Amino acid sequence: MLKSVIKFTFFTLLLSCQNGERGQSNFEVINMEEKIDLQNKIFSDTSYISLEFCDDCIIGDISKIVHYNSSFIISDKLITKTIQKFKANGEFEFKIGESGDGPGKYILPFDFSIIPEENILCVLDNNQSKLLYFDLNTGQFLKEERIDFKAKSIKFLDSENLAVHLDGNFFGNEMDYHGLIFHLPTGQKSKFVYDFSKTDQMQTSGDFFTSSSGVLFSKSMNDTVYSITSEGFKPKYYIDFGKKAISNETKAKPLQDMFDQMRKDMPHYHNGNFIENSKYLFFVSWDEGELENSIIYDKISKTVYNPSDDRVPFKRPFYVNESEIYCYLTNEDYSFYGIEPNFGKSENPVIVKFSF
Template identity: 25%
Template sequence: MNNGKFIRQIGKKGNGPGEYLIIFDFVVISDTIFISSTGKRSLIKYSVNGDFIEEFPTPGQHKMSWFSITPEKVFVSYNGLQNGKLYLFNKYLTKVDTVTIDYNAPKDSAPYMLADTYDYTFQNGGEKRFLFTNYMSDTVWYIHNCKKKIGYILNLGDKLLPEKYRYERLKGDFDRFMKVAIPYQKIKLLETPSFLFLFQKGWTEQNVNSIYVHDLAENTTLKYETSYIFDDLVGKQNLVPRYTSNNCILATINPIELKKELKNKRDYAKTGEDTPSPAWVEQINKVKEDDNQILVIMPVRNKTLKK
């Protein structure tokens, strides 16, 4: 998309070579796009022009459903998270290393974990460095040269989910987890040159409840008790912040949730800040429920640039 106008489709849907079904995850590096798809144990590589380049399998039993790429061009797979690990691969997808993120990951229970839409990317930060958290500690790590180092400590105190209440410790008892986890919070941190954005939500909540904006130059933090970053063009849309690139926050909107929200706004909303722009509504009405995620790009003020 460019200024809201469709530019091109990358590849096409299907089950054949170079085709995808539902996209799990994707990463853009320079002029290349890597995509992981349902139904495949491989990564699909395209040019930004939309041309298929190659499809290469992941080694052994490894999957790359959810993945990222570090600034050093190392592929990071999240498929070992249930066991507290990140798997690192070089550009040929031969295994490079394993980084243990969570030494407390249960060894005596089935390898599963609870994740919601908010967790679909565990990466924090952007293209400058690879930041990561699994929300089970208040440390945000960064991965450099296949090693784990401390990026930030959030100091959640008594808002951090206790080890005894993590979903795996309750042996998958979802109802009990939803009761005991109510007071506890998790934070997603996004890093830009001038600001840190921290999105806080409860373990049992669907939406963000607070947004913190930390000014790096002033060393000050503002708290906004809201679930959205206001934009008078689209109204109060619930966005999933995923990444930062070129001093922009990248977020996504789920098409199914978008169609439902638009219907509610048409049925109940009055003129005002809750009502999206008519031009935007006309454009977004073309979205179908089975479309892939909609990418939202939000530029952030860069105070480091010289005037």
């Protein structure tokens, strides 16, 4: 009965959204109650890329990592407050911009996005309400522009259209639109993803991810996954946790009451990192066990896989194509796996490449 109520509420909310979401029913339901062990059926080879460690290239914590033109762009907004570029072999190239107050500087690199076909990186600075643009070949500052919204994350769809995950700043039972398509030349904004605002207090492993199959967006505690174009956010997948899903009754409670109810019910929910190629969908899930689970959905056979051993170093995927997928391990992971930091090569995180 609870499962039916949850699904009914989900479809009611889905149909109530405006613009591209209204009436949209062309999405795929993924049943999370029927998972099987991965048992190494998907990956054929594993290799590691150690990121150089030096005085100018320390990474305290990876906030975001993007694979672009065989290089790695990495931001650390919590500790070093930097954005850095590394070569395909892990060799450090340069920092992009610098932390500070004033023109050409960001106080915190809340998020960044690369403009397709432009070789330009854009940094979101909520503190100064601006976007800063840098040349990815040199790291040189190009320009900046003011914005009139606060965002959790951004994603350039093309040179004119910016997808934005607006910062949910309500803590009661308020609902609002959280997805935005910002047309930069005209300033026009189209809103999508109507949901409980306070659920943004639950951090995901990542909101926007791009692959050959397009751009996907996921939001905290919302089991709908959206595909994004300049036309808007359109539901593509629904992650069905059945009786263990977080109910809208729980999400409607005041913030502390919501967390208390979740600690009591121990519901299951995804934690972002939705990324896909033509055959597989990858994401992170909190369900069985005390750790995040790396989930693989075979879109051809409609099968949900998760590693049978949570010590398998498949965590935090950030890039995929038809032949390989990239993830990364942190220093905390090294301790968990019982190996030397970065395999004895440095104290920075290590990138793991899995081949299909």
